[in-house]
Each structure stands twice: as structure tokens, then as C-alpha cells.
Amino acid sequence: MNSPLLVTGGTGTIGSRVVPILREAGRDVRILSRHPGVNEPGVQHVGGDTVTGRGLADALDGVDVVLHLAGGAKGDDIAARNLAAAAAAAGVRHLLLISVIGADRMPIGYFRRKAEAERTFAESGVPWTVLRAAQLHGFVLPVVRGMAKLPLLPVPGGLRFEPVHVDEVAARLAELALGAPAGRVADIAGPEVLSIRELADTYVEAIGRRCRRGLPIRIPDGVGRAYRAGDNLAGEHEQRGERTWREFVNDGATLSRRPEGHVSEPRT
Numbered sequence: 223m224n225s226p227l228l229v230t231g232g233t234g235t236i237g238s239r240v241v242p243i244l245r246e247a248g249r250d251v252r253i254l255s256r257h258p259g260v261n262e263p264g265v266q267h268v269g270g271d272t273v274t275g276r277g278l279a280d281a282l283d284g285v286d287v288v289l290h291l292a293g294g295a296k297g298d299d300i301a302a303r304n305l306a307a308a309a310a311a312a313g314v315r316h317l318l319l320i321s322v323i324g325a326d327r328m329p330i331g332y333f334r335r336k337a338e339a340e341r342t343f344a345e346s347g348v349p350w351t352v353l354r355a356a357q358l359h360g361f362v363l364p365v366v367r368g369m370a371k372l373p374l375l376p377v378p379g380g381l382r383f384e385p386v387h388v389d390e391v392a393a394r395l396a397e398l399a400l401g402a403p404a405g406r407v408a409d410i411a412g413p414e415v416l417s418i419r420e421l422a423d424t425y426v427e428a429i430g431r432r433c434r435r436g437l438p439i440r441i442p443d444g445v446g447r448a449y450r451a452g453d454n455l456a457g458e459h460e461q462r463g464e465r466t467w468r469e470f471v472n473d474g475a476t477l478s479r480r481p482e483g484h485v486s487e488p489r490t
């Protein structure tokens with residue numbers, strides 16, 4: 223038994239891909255979540271809540287590295303404060319945070335809270351690493367799926383994403399967690415910047431429907447201006463994954479053809 227590496231949110235979409243990589247690298251892993259899973263060799267689940275602080279001190283006992291993935295629509299700033307304080311008190315040697323590209327530029331609460339979480343880690347006194355990631359393919363999917371159900375395809379002008387595959391983000395996080403604290407590292411994004419129209423058309427094609435006429439819409443105010451300016455997109459120091467949106471929606475492993483020839487949607 224080596225010193226466990228704590229992964230908050232290790233049961234989530236990204237966390238569940240990172241944990242096996244850490245195990246393959248020989249690390250014992252402790253996972254903190256509000257709804258703990260079942261222990262298996264080398265993987266211990268503990269219950270806790272980063273936003274209320276419940277269970278953090280126990281979860282950090284004997285831990286040298288923390289990979290902080292637990293997050294949600296609200297409370298990421300508070301969670302980071304609780305975790306950073308508990309990690310400093312526990313003598314943790316490396317705090318690693320996943321953040322989002324555009325954290326310090328997008329005028330949206332989720333992004334602002336991520337920026338605050340970044341600041342908290344940087345000022346915690348514990349050596350740290352922050353990786354900003356683009357939206358996962360699996361995050362963009364429900365957006366375009368919802369759009370594709372409407373009679374006219376709503377097309378918010380200037381809205382672009384650079385979706386990245388979950389496995390590429392997971393591999394990078396594992397690499398960082400197994401390495402030395404590195405501060406803010408290069409953002410990770412997918413290989414292409416695509417307009418919402420291009421993302422939707424590729425999806426619609428993959429599920430065997432015809433592309434529909436678009437209905438141009440304008441995202442108002444500061445949020446619209448930020449998206450049109452590309453403030454949600456990686457800058458020049460980005461690292462690009464290789465797996466494209468088209469591959470994702472056409473992926474034979476995640477798309478299953480029903481007998482009548484319809485295609486169901488990817489799960490991740």
C-alpha cells in the first residue's frame with residue numbers, strides 16, 4: 223500500500239477515466255464523492271462533500287497528492303477554499319485542479335467560480351497545478367441533440383466550441399498528477415474549433431437525418447459578445463487532442479445501430 227492519491231469526483235465522467243490510469247501506474251487511489259462507490263483493490267471510496275467540508279480531513283489523511291475533479295454548476299469556489307485549507311492542514315504536497323478554458327474571461331458564474339478556485343489553489347501555500355480544459359464531446363452532445371429536435375435548427379451566431387475527448391483529458395490529468403507541481407499548464411482542447419452549426423450538422427448526419435434549415439439567433443449582452451469574441455476558446459499555448467467531433471459521433475464503440483438502421487447516441 224503506497225500513500226493514496228486522493229481524487230475528488232473520481233466517480234464522475236472524467237474521474238472514472240483517470241482512476242484506472244493512476245491504478246495502472248501503480249498508485250493507490252482514494253475517491254471522495256457524496257455518493258461513494260464500492261471499494262476494490264487499490265481503490266478506496268470515501269463519502270464527503272467538498273462544498274460543506276464534510277469528510278475532507280479524514281479523506282486527506284496520509285495523502286500526498288490531490289486531484290480535484292469534484293465540481294458542478296454551483297459551489298466550485300467554496301469547494302476549492304475548503305479543500306485547499308484542509309490540504310494545507312494535512313501537509314499535502316501537490317494540489318491539482320481541473321478548470322475550464324476562458325475561466326478568467328467568460329462573464330458566466332460557472333467560469334467565474336472556476337477562476338476563483340484557481341486563485342484559491344495558487345494562494346493556498348500548497349504546491350499546485352491547474353489544467354484548463356475545453357468542453358468534452360459528451361458535454362456538447364446534449365446541446366446539439368436538443369437543437370436537432372427543433373423544427374428549425376437554432377444557430378446562435380459566433381458560438382464556437384473546440385470539444386475534446388474525455389480520454390485525452392483524463393490521460394493528461396493523470397500525467398500531471400503523477401508529476402511535480404507545475405502551476406498553470408497549457409490548456410487542453412480538441413483538435414478543431416467548430417461553429418455550433420458545424421457541430422450540429424455533423425451530429426444530424428451521424429444519426430441519419432437530413433440537415434435542417436437554420437434559424438439565426440443572437441446571444442445577447444456580454445455573454446454573447448464573449449462567445450463571439452472566442453473568449454471560451456484556448457489561446458496560443460494550448461495542447462490539442464487528436465480525436466475529432468466527427469469521430470466521436472461516428473464512433474462504432476459508442477454508437478449502436480438499431481435493427482431499423484437508426485443510430486443511437488454516444489454515451490460519453
Ligand SMILES: NC(=O)c1ccc[n+]([C@@H]2O[C@H](COP(=O)([O-])OP(=O)(O)OC[C@H]3O[C@@H](n4cnc5c(N)ncnc54)[C@H](OP(=O)(O)O)[C@@H]3O)[C@@H](O)[C@H]2O)c1
Nearest residue numbers: 231233234235236255256257271272273292293357358361
Ligand atoms: N465536462 C466538461 O465538459 C468539463 C470541461 C472542463 C472542466 N470540467 C470540470 O471537470 C470536473 C469534472 O467534470 P465531470 O464532467 O467529470 O463532472 P461529473 O461527471 O458531473 O462528475 C462530478 C463528480 O464530482 C462529484 N461531486 C460533485 N459535487 C460534489 C461535492 N460537493 N462533493 C464531493 N463530490 C462531488 C460527483 O459525485 P457525487 O455526485 O456522488 O458527489 C462526481 O464524482 C468538474 O469540476 C467540471 O467543472 C468539465
